[in-house]
Amino acid sequence: GQPSALEMKHLLANLFFALLPPSRHTVNRHVVIRCSAPPPIPSVDVKALTVGTIVAGRVLGVGEDGSYELDIGTGSPATMPRSESALLPNATRGRVPGQGYADLSAGEVREALVVGVAGSQVNVSVARAQRALAWRRVESLHRADVSYNATVIALADAGATVEVERLPGFVPWSHWQLPEAAWADRKALLGSRLPVKFLEVDAGRNRMVVSHRRHAVQQRLDELSPGRLVSGRVAKLVPFGAVVRLADGLEGLLHVSQVSRLYVQNVSEVLTRGEELTCVVLKVDLADGSLALSTKMLESRPGEMLDDRAALLARSSQIEGRVELRQ
Structure with a gap:
């Protein structure tokens, strides 16, 4: 049946606190809602769902095909491949960067993005919902022109890849001002934190370029x-x-x-x-x-x-x- 007004109030309150924007020096986190007495997921008319819709889903478990099953309020469990269960900055599956694996427990409530609707069957992705939210956060940080403590996750000839809100950002070597001694052993930089400011943010092109030099100069x-x-x-x-x-x-x-x-x-x-x-x-x-x-x-x-x-x-x-x- 329909959830009571009190149950809806609890669910909306939890969603609100889970989606509060992080501080500029955030410790990146998954959007996870845990309640001692979890309210039911609100009923949703499956006919009203379209690709791109964000829904709340409670993890029911793993189905026979190895995919996660989630209650999104349509009356039939939605399915989600396990490779769509987390946003990871250095994981890529197919054409959409960032999908990765995470162990989800029954009862967890997460935001999921609808990626397919066929009759009563709905396919969703937690990773893509997190990705959409992460880009909104990054765009907000870019507009505010703040410094962000990124994590170095990969090194290449042209520069380094850093994690910003669980999205990959690129730092050209010309924008990472390293002391002379640090150039000799750059591999030691992996996993370190690097304060950066934004140069370019383009969610449509999956492109983020950041600069440590901008941060250093402003300091x-x-x-x-x-x-x-x-x-x-x-x-x-x-x-x-x-x-x-x-x-x-x-x-x-x-x-x-x-x-x-x-x-x-x-x-x-x-x-x-x-x-x-x-x-x-x-x-x-x-x-x-x-x-x-x-x-x-x-x-x-x-x-x-x-x-x-x-x-x-x-x-x-x-x-x-x-x-x-x-x-």
């Missing part, structure tokens, strides 16, 4: 404001300038046009990899966490960086506060 805005002096080593030479790595691993670009007030055609003729440099912060881009650096702002005369660098660097070490930026 150091006072010391990285324009005109401040920073010290580091030349990590890489590129056709358009030099990448300077600071002591904590944060990197900035010294553009070839910012090396000296005299024209420099090829930065490799002026700088060498591993060379120590003192630079002036020219600009901080909060959108991607990039740093623009300059040495020409330290010159007392055009070309000093080219023909008397030792004197320039010695004088720079005595500077306190900010350098006035010139055009």
Whole structure:
């Protein structure tokens, strides 16, 4: 029969608390409802169900075919493959990323997404319901532009994969500012926590790109404001300038046009990899966490960086506060 008003009140209250959004430093969790005296699942007209509908389902057990059976209030148990019972960031089944296995106990109530309706038979997926909710949380975090403590779950040549709300996010190596010593043994980073900020979130394309660099820069805005002096080593030479790595691993670009007030055609003729440099912060881009650096702002005369660098660097070490930026 229909549940009483009191039973409906208990069920809705449990659903409300289970779906409260997490804090920015959440410990990721499954949406599980446990009641000492569980109310019945509200009755649902199976004819009103369509693919994509979110329903509450109580686990009844495992059927003869190995699938879970859930009471979703239609009068007939809904079925769910065991591979659809959890959202896992590094598991993929078919074309939808994230489906994985979990041991569900009889009596557990979980949200499930309807993936198929044929007469009275309904197929559901807990993983896809969790995935839809996770994307909504990530989109909310992205809009709020907060930092999130992600977990490193995989490493590749181009970057690392991290877990954000049980979804996979990609961190390009250029956006993970590692200290020099950490590059030698990057495998030790697996399982570690990494604070990141979002660069791109696109649920429709299953795409999430995050940046540790954005987080690191925003934590150091006072010391990285324009005109401040920073010290580091030349990590890489590129056709358009030099990448300077600071002591904590944060990197900035010294553009070839910012090396000296005299024209420099090829930065490799002026700088060498591993060379120590003192630079002036020219600009901080909060959108991607990039740093623009300059040495020409330290010159007392055009070309000093080219023909008397030792004197320039010695004088720079005595500077306190900010350098006035010139055009």
